[in-house]
Amino acid sequence: MKKSQVSLRDKDILDLESMTIQEMELVLETAKEMKNIIDRDIKKLPTLRGKSIINLFFEPSTRTRTSFELAGKYLGADVVNITASASSVVKGESLRDTLLTVEAMGVDVIVMRHEAEGSAHFAAKVVKPVIINAGDGAHAHPTQGLLDIFTIREKKGRIKDLKVAIIGDILHSRVARSNIAGLLKLGAEVHVAGPATLMPREIAKLGVTVHTRVEDALENADVVNVLRIQRERQQKGLFPTAREYARIFGINASRLALAKPDALLMHPGPMNRGLEIAPDVAYGDQSVIQQQVKNGLAIRMALLFLVLTGGKNIETSA
16 A cells, blocks of 8 residues: 555544545545455455454444444454443443443444434543544534545546535434535535425535525536435424425435436435435436445445554555
8 A cells, every 4th residue: 555644543533524635535545445355255354453343333223333344354353343232331331431341341443323412522532442433413424424425536536526415304414414524625515405494504604505495406416415314313393294305305306307417326324215215216327325335345444444554554464
């Protein structure tokens, strides 16, 4: 791997606001090499042999937790998964005590998902192992932001000056916040649209263009990123019915046609098919949703490699 003057060794990955452009570029470039490893018949490397990673998830996850687990294992690390339902949290143990317990076992990285905003920052202050934020409430999901950016650049060749439309439940979306932070840093033009009840009051201050009509956000877009309606975080009355939401804000073939003919269609998953996105476009030619999943593995491999080694030779042991 080409030596970089930028290093992420021992750095907590908490959000994209705190990452520099150079650090983001390092992750994106490293992910290219990791994707080559994923495509091999034999993926296992000794790069992180002797390192230990804990996936500490207080909320459900399929894509993020599984890809972090595979990322660590492909690079030779020891990986242990802990879920809230199978831990002492159900007995009343606090987040601080859980973190201190895990730290006492000598782990090197804690990948954490928690329902409380700011929980990853709290963890970084409490314990010494590297903290990678796998989602903290509605605040941030930096690895999702990075994998979305990686996917866009892989398909479009650039981020700068692209029009990216983010559609849906912006209010509850950590994905939206991380995408906005990363895309704006790299020069994209970001537009958001959704029901007024699902739009943060001061989101325009982030530098995005806010639309009340989804059609206006979609017009001539290079990328359409559709957000999941987060039923688990919803309060009653934020929109009338699922059918009404789909009718006014759902992304279907006719709405997608407002974007550029070669526009990318993205979704962080899991999808509520027929609600925020129609099945025919979700599995259509413009969809890169499955590529996002694969690229998520590459990004997470890159981050584990960089925070634990600083960017030494991928093929050698840590």
